[in-house]
Amino acid sequence: MENKTIKKQLKATIEWLIVAFLIVIIISMLAIKLGKEKFLKATDLIRMITMDDTQIAERPAPELKTMDKKYFDNEITVLTNCPAYGKHYATLKIPSIATELPIYYGKSLDLLKNGVGHDEESYFPGEGGSIILMGHNYNRLLGKLPDVNIGDLIEITTDYGNFEYTIYDSQIVKETEVHKVPIQEESEILMIYTCWPINNVGYATERYVIYAK
Numbered sequence: 001m002e003n004k005t006i007k008k009q010l011k012a013t014i015e016w017l018i019v020a021f022l023i024v025i026i027i028s029m030l031a032i033k034l035g036k037e038k039f040l041k042a043t044d045l046i047r048m049i050t051m052d053d054t055q056i057a058e059r060p061a062p063e064l065k066t067m068d069k070k071y072f073d074n075e076i077t078v079l080t081n082c083p084a085y086g087k088h089y090a091t092l093k094i095p096s097i098a099t100e101l102p103i104y105y106g107k108s109l110d111l112l113k114n115g116v117g118h119d120e121e122s123y124f125p126g127e128g129g130s131i132i133l134m135g136h137n138y139n140r141l142l143g144k145l146p147d148v149n150i151g152d153l154i155e156i157t158t159d160y161g162n163f164e165y166t167i168y169d170s171q172i173v174k175e176t177e178v179h180k181v182p183i184q185e186e187s188e189i190l191m192i193y194t195c196w197p198i199n200n201v202g203y204a205t206e207r208y209v210i211y212a213k
Contacts, residue, residue, distance in 0.1 A: 063160050064126045079124045079160070090125070090158040092116050092133065092192075097144040103133065103156070112136055116192070122183050125156050125163040129185040133192045137208075142194040146170075146208050154190060154212050165190045165212035172196050173207050181209060189213055 065080045083089040083105040090103040092115075107117035116135040123129035135142040154165040173180040173193075181191050190212040195204035 090156055093155040096152040097147050128188045130183045131190045135194055137194040137198045145194050167210055167212045169211040171209050175205050
């Protein structure tokens with residue numbers, strides 16, 4: 001009786017492994033047949049990652065406020081009433097590559113499916129520090145990012161003001177080279193990145209980054 005039980009368990013395990021292997025093959029075939037963007041959309045549906053609506057609670061409109069010099073070495077500007085996590089608070093425009101996308105505060109997978117994410121540890125436009133944005137390398141998102149040129153303009157329209165930046169550099173960096181996408185407060189630098197290579201399917205270990213002031 002014990003041997004029969006062990007055989008049944010072994011058979012069930014083998015069957016499960018076969019099914020899992022077939023699923024991997026089917027997904028790989030879908031990636032090749034449908035193309036990367038449609039494939040990633042399909043996997044997004046499989047994951048069914050959703051955001052709790054309570055995370056996007058309404059808050060007072062953001063505004064820039066200049067802090068009194070007596071508390072700081074230099075006069076600084078900070079954003080009051082920061083957007084709630086997941087809030088669409090701005091729009092990114094890069095006219096040279098005909099790109100216009102919503103900017104969400106946060107960088108969860110759910111947010112990046114629909115637009116550009118804003119690293120919560122970085123500064124907001126107008127605050128005078130590093131602004132770090134990121135997005136998927138789909139054609140409908142940041143797939144054209146490598147086509148920008150030095151001197152191209154970037155426009156960010158927010159709930160509290162409009163900001164314009166000029167691209168001065170671009171680099172391909174490894175995901176471990178965090179010092180190449182630094183968070184600093186000495187000057188207002190906009191950094192936007194996406195996965196590299198652009199036609200990569202699956203996990204990428206490199207990023208294409210553009211820098212603008």
